[in-house]
Amino acid sequence: MKSSNGKKILYILVEKKVKPARFIEIYRTNYGDINKTLDYFYKYKSLKLEYKTNGEDHIDFNHSNSCYQKVVDFILKNEVGLLDIGENSYPDILRQIYLPPPLLFFRGNKIKKAQFSIAIVGSRKCTAYGREVAGYISRNLSKIGITVVSGLAVGIDSYAHKAALEGKGGSIGVLGCGIDIIYPPENKYLYEEILSNGSIITEFLPETPPLKNNFPVRNRIISGLCRGVVVIEAGEKSGAIITCEMALQQNREVFAIPGNVFNPMSRGCHKLIKSGAKLVESIDDILEEFSQYSGGILKLCGNSSYNNNRQANDKRGANLDNNELKVYEFIGYNPKSVEEIVKYSKIEVKEVLRILTSLEIKQLIKEDSFNKYSSLF
Amino acid sequence: MLFKLDSFTLIGIDAIKVSVEVHISRGLPEFIIVGLPGKAVNESRQRVRSAIINSGFDFPVKKIIVNLSPADIKKDGSYYDLPIALSILAASGQIRCGMFNESCFIGELSLDGSINPVKGLISMAEKAQSMDKKFFFVPYEIANQASFISSISIVACKSLVETVKVLTGGEQIEKFICKDKEKNISNRNNHYNFDLKDVKGQLKAKRALEIAVSGRHNIMLIGPPGSGKTMLAQRAVSIMPDLNLEECIEVTKIYSLYEKYANHLIQERPFRNPHHTISRVGLIGGGINPRPGEISLAHRGLLFLDEFSQFPKNFIEDLRQPLENKAVIITRNHLSYSFPCNFMLIVATNPCYCGYFGDEGRRCICSLREVRKFWKKISGPIIDRIDMRVTVARLKESSFIKTECGESSNQIKNRIKKCINMQNERFKGKNVSYNSEIGINIINEWLKNNKNIRDLIYTISRKYNLTARGMVSILKVSRTIADLEESENIKDCHIIEAVHYRVGSNNLDNSICI
Numbered sequence: 068m069k070s071s072n073g074k075k076i077l078y079i080l081v082e083k084k085v086k087p088a089r090f091i092e093i094y095r096t097n098y099g100d101i102n103k104t105l106d107y108f109y110k111y112k113s114l115k116l117e118y119k120t121n122g123e124d125h126i127d128f129n130h131s132n133s134c135y136q137k138v139v140d141f142i143l144k145n146e147v148g149l150l151d152i153g154e155n156s157y158p159d160i161l162r163q164i165y166l167p168p169p170l171l172f173f174r175g176n177k178i179k180k181a182q183f184s185i186a187i188v189g190s191r192k193c194t195a196y197g198r199e200v201a202g203y204i205s206r207n208l209s210k211i212g213i214t215v216v217s218g219l220a221v222g223i224d225s226y227a228h229k230a231a232l233e234g235k236g237g238s239i240g241v242l243g244c245g246i247d248i249i250y251p252p253e254n255k256y257l258y259e260e261i262l263s264n265g266s267i268i269t270e271f272l273p274e275t276p277p278l279k280n281n282f283p284v285r286n287r288i289i290s291g292l293c294r295g296v297v298v299i300e301a302g303e304k305s306g307a308i309i310t311c312e313m314a315l316q317q318n319r320e321v322f323a324i325p326g327n328v329f330n331p332m333s334r335g336c337h338k339l340i341k342s343g344a345k346l347v348e349s350i351d352d353i354l355e356e357f358s359q360y361s362g363g364i365l366k367l368c369g370n371s372s373y374n375n376n377r378q379a380n381d382k383r384g385a386n387l388d389n390n391e392l393k394v395y396e397f398i399g400y401n402p403k404s405v406e407e408i409v410k411y412s413k414i415e416v417k418e419v420l421r422i423l424t425s426l427e428i429k430q431l432i433k434e435d436s437f438n439k440y441s442s443l444f
Numbered sequence: 445m446l447f448k449l450d451s452f453t454l455i456g457i458d459a460i461k462v463s464v465e466v467h468i469s470r471g472l473p474e475f476i477i478v479g480l481p482g483k484a485v486n487e488s489r490q491r492v493r494s495a496i497i498n499s500g501f502d503f504p505v506k507k508i509i510v511n512l513s514p515a516d517i518k519k520d521g522s523y524y525d526l527p528i529a530l531s532i533l534a535a536s537g538q539i540r541c542g543m544f545n546e547s548c549f550i551g552e553l554s555l556d557g558s559i560n561p562v563k564g565l566i567s568m569a570e571k572a573q574s575m576d577k578k579f580f581f582v583p584y585e586i587a588n589q590a591s592f593i594s595s596i597s598i599v600a601c602k603s604l605v606e607t608v609k610v611l612t613g614g615e616q617i618e619k620f621i622c623k624d625k626e627k628n629i630s631n632r633n634n635h636y637n638f639d640l641k642d643v644k645g646q647l648k649a650k651r652a653l654e655i656a657v658s659g660r661h662n663i664m665l666i667g668p669p670g671s672g673k674t675m676l677a678q679r680a681v682s683i684m685p686d687l688n689l690e691e692c693i694e695v696t697k698i699y700s701l702y703e704k705y706a707n708h709l710i711q712e713r714p715f716r717n718p719h720h721t722i723s724r725v726g727l728i729g730g731g732i733n734p735r736p737g738e739i740s741l742a743h744r745g746l747l748f749l750d751e752f753s754q755f756p757k758n759f760i761e762d763l764r765q766p767l768e769n770k771a772v773i774i775t776r777n778h779l780s781y782s783f784p785c786n787f788m789l790i791v792a793t794n795p796c797y798c799g800y801f802g803d804e805g806r807r808c809i810c811s812l813r814e815v816r817k818f819w820k821k822i823s824g825p826i827i828d829r830i831d832m833r834v835t836v837a838r839l840k841e842s843s844f845i846k847t848e849c850g851e852s853s854n855q856i857k858n859r860i861k862k863c864i865n866m867q868n869e870r871f872k873g874k875n876v877s878y879n880s881e882i883g884i885n886i887i888n889e890w891l892k893n894n895k896n897i898r899d900l901i902y903t904i905s906r907k908y909n910l911t912a913r914g915m916v917s918i919l920k921v922s923r924t925i926a927d928l929e930e931s932e933n934i935k936d937c938h939i940i941e942a943v944h945y946r947v948g949s950n951n952l953d954n955s956i957c958i
Contacts, residue, residue: 421941437666438648
C-alpha cells in the first residue's frame with residue numbers, strides 16, 4: 068500500500084508532469100489527505116497544466132529524460148526506497164515546511180527512524196580548525212542519539228558525516244542529484260559508510276546531474292529535516308548561509324561556531340552571530356535551546372563539554388617531557404611557525420620537528436597552514 | 445704502401461676503436477674514404493689535403509683509399525683528420541716511426557695544419573688506456589681534460605708539423621706530455637655561487653635538504669610562490685660532497701659531448717634545472733644520433749624540476765625507469781646506447797593553480813575541484829619514488845629583515861660527508877650505496893628484529909593513514925637521520941622525525957582527499 072502510493076505520486080510527477088509545488092498545493096487544500104490528492108490528479112487524463120502555481124517551482128521534472136517505467140525499474144533493481152509525503156514515517160518536521168518534497172528517494176532506513184536531527188553545514192574548503200570542530204560537535208551529538216544531517220559534500224560535510232557514524236545517532240546525507248550519482252566522486256566510500264548507520268536521501272529523480280541550481284533546493288531539505296542548523300566555517304556568500312536563510316524561514320534554530328577573526332572562512336559564521344545566531348562552543352549550547360523537547364535524549368550531557376575535554380587533555384599533557392611541554396605551552400591557540408618555536412625554545416630544529424610530530428600523534432596540536440601549528444584544545 | 449693506425453669513434457658516450465687504414469696505389473689520382481663515413485668525415489679529404497700541403501709535405505698524386513674499420517658502424521665528426529693525414533704521410537713514406545703501434549690519434553685539422561679540438565675526448569682516452577696504448581695524441585687545447593686518465597701519456601700537439609716532429613724524434617716527446625693531473629685534482633677550489641646560509645628561516649626545509657642529500661632521497665618541495673623553493677634547491681648542490689676523480693671522469697665524459705671546447709675536468713656537482721617546455725628527447729636523451737638528455741647531464745648531481753606540475757605527464761612517467769636503474773638505455777637503428785643517470789631528484793611545486801593553498805596570509809582562490817585536479821596531474825607512481833615531501837611556507841616580513849643567518853653550506857657538507865661514509869661502510873659489498881636504495885628485504889629485517897619500531901610504525905600509519913610505500917619511505921629516511929647522528933640503530937625519535945617529511949603535507953593531503 069505504502070509503496071504503491073509512492074509509485075502513484077511518481078507517476079503523477081513524471082508522466083503527468085505535475086510540478087511538485089502544484090502537488091503540494093492540492094495536498095494542502097485536501098488537508099493532507101493523500102488519497103484525495105491522488106484522486107484529484109487521476110481525474111485528469113492528460114494534465115497539461117497551463118496553471119501557474121503561486122508556489123516556487125524549484126523542481127522541474129520535465130528536464131529529466133527519464134520516464135516513469137524507467138525510474139520504477141531502477142528503484143526495484145537498486146533497492147532504493149520511496150518515501151511519500153502521505154506516509155507515517157515521512158518526517159513530520161519536514162512535512163511542515165513551505166514546500167516539502169512530495170516524494171523522497173532514499174537508501175538506508177535512518178530517515179524513517181530519526182527522532183531528532185541537527186544539521187551541520189559549512190565550507191567545502193575548510194581549515195584544520197573547521198575539520199576538528201565538525202568532528203567534535205558531530206561526534207558528541209551522535210553519541211547522545213541525535214542524527215546529524217548534512218549535504219555529503221567534501222569539507223565540513225564529510226567530516227560531520229564521518230564523525231556522526233561513530234555514534235548511535237547516525238547520519239543522513241541529502242543529495243543535490245539523483246540517488247545513483249555519487250557527487251563529489253571522492254565521497255564514494257563515505258557514501259557506502261553512511262548506509263551502515265544512516266541514510267542517503269534525495270528528491271531528485273535518478274540520473275539527475277548535480278546541477279548548480281539543485282543545491283539551494285537541496286538545502287531546504289537539510290534545514291527542513293532538522294530542528295537546528297549548525298554552521299561551521301562559511302564564507303560570506305556560501306551554500307551554508309543559504310541553508311541558514313532557509314532554516315530561518317522554516318523557523319529553525321541557527322547556531323554558529325566562532326572562528327579566527329583573521330580567517331575569511333569565519334566571516335559567514337561571525338555575521339550570523341552578529342545577527343543573532345547562537346554562538347556554540349560545545350553541544351550543550353545546542354541542547355540548551357531544545358530543553359522543551361524532553362524526549363529523553365536531550366539532557367544536558369556534561370561529559371562531552373569543552374571543559375572536560377580540556378581537562379582530559381591537561382591530563383594527557385602530564386605525560387609530556389620537559390621540552391614537549393615547553394613547546395606545547397608556547398604554541399597556544401595562535402598558529403606558530405617552526406622558526407618561531409625554534410627561536411623561542413632554543414631547541415634544535417630536528418628536536419623541534421620531532422616534538423611537533425609526537426604532539427601531533429598525541430592529538431594535542433595540528434598543522435594549521437604550512438609549517439604553522441596551533442593547539443587543538 | 446699500406447698503413448694502419450688506431451683512432452676512435454663515439455657510440456653514445458662510449459668510445460670504440462676505429463682503425464684508420466690507408467692504401468696508396470698506382471692509378472688515376474683519387475682520394476676515397478670508405479667505411480660508412482658521414483658528411484663531416486667525407487669532407488675531411490679536403491682538409492687533410494690542404495693541411496698536408498700547407499705543412500710542407502707532399503700530397504701523393506696517386507690513388508688513395510682510406511678505410512675506417514669496423515666498416516659497418518656509421519662514423520661522423522671530424523675525429524679522423526689527424527689520423528688520416530698521418531697515415532697518408534706514413535704510407536707514402538714521408539715519415540717513419542716506431543711509435544705508431546703504441547699510440548693512437550685524434551684531432552681535427554685546420555687547412556693550415558693546426559689541430560682543432562673535438563668532442564668526447566675523455567671517453568677516448570679511457571678507451572685508449574684499456575687498449576694498453578702508451579701515447580694518445582690529442583688536440584692541445586683540450587688535452588687537460590684527458591690528462592686525468594692515469595696510465596696513459598697524453599701528447600698535446602698544436603699542429604700536424606709538431607706531431608710529425610714528435611713522432612720522428614725531432615722533438616722530445618716529454619715536452620709535449622700533459623702533466624696537469626696532480627696539480628689540478630688536489631687543488632680543488634669548488635665554489636658554487638650559492639650558499640645555504642643565504643636562506644633565511646625555512647629551518648624545516650633546510651634540515652630536510654640535509655637529510656635528503658645525506659641519504660640521496662628524492663625530495664619534493666611544496667609551497668606558495670615566493671616561499672623559496674627554487675632558492676633552496678639551487679643551494680642543495682652546495683652541500684653535496686665533492687666528486688671524487690672517478691665521478692669527475694664520468695661526468696666529464698657526458699659533458700664533453702656537449703661542450704666541445706671544455707678543456708678541463710668537471711669537478712663541480714652538476715645542477716640541472718630544465719624548463720618545463722623541454723622536449724622529451726631533451727629530458728631523457730635520444731635523437732637520431734642519440735645524445736644524453738638532462739637526466740644524464742645531472743649524473744652524479746642534482747636534477748631540479750621546478751614547477752613540476754607543469755611538466756607534461758608522460759615526461760614525468762618517463763623518469764620512472766631511469767630513477768630505478770640509474771641509467772637510461774636508448775635504442776635507435778640497430779644500436780643501443782646506455783647513458784648513466786644517477787642523479788638526485790628535487791622537484792618543486794605550488795600546492796594548487798593559484799599557488800596559495802595552505803598559505804597563511806593569502807587566500808587560495810581555487811575551487812577544491814581544481815586543487816584536486818592539480819594534484820591528480822602529478823600524483824602517481826613517480827610521487828611514490830619521492831621519499832620526502834616538505835612544505836615550505838612563505839617568510840614573514842619581519843623575519844626577512846633579520847640578518848641572522850644559519851649554518852653555511854660547508855658546515856653542513858662536513859656532516860653529510862660523515863653520514864655518507866657511514867652508509868658506504870654499511871653497504872660495502874652490497875649492491876646499494878645510499879639509504880634511499882635500500883630494498884624491502886633489509887627493511888623487513890629491521891622490522892623483525894625490533895618490536896619498538898613495529899609498534900611505532902603501526903601507530904603512525906593508523907594516525908596518518910599511510911600506505912605501505914609511505915611506511916617504507918619513512919623507514920629509509922629514519923635510517924638516514926640515525927646515520928646523521930651516528931647512531932647504530934634506528935630509534936623512535938628518528939622515525940618520528942621522518943614522519944614529518946612524509947606527512948608534513950598532511951594538512952594538504954587531508955583537505956584534498958576528504
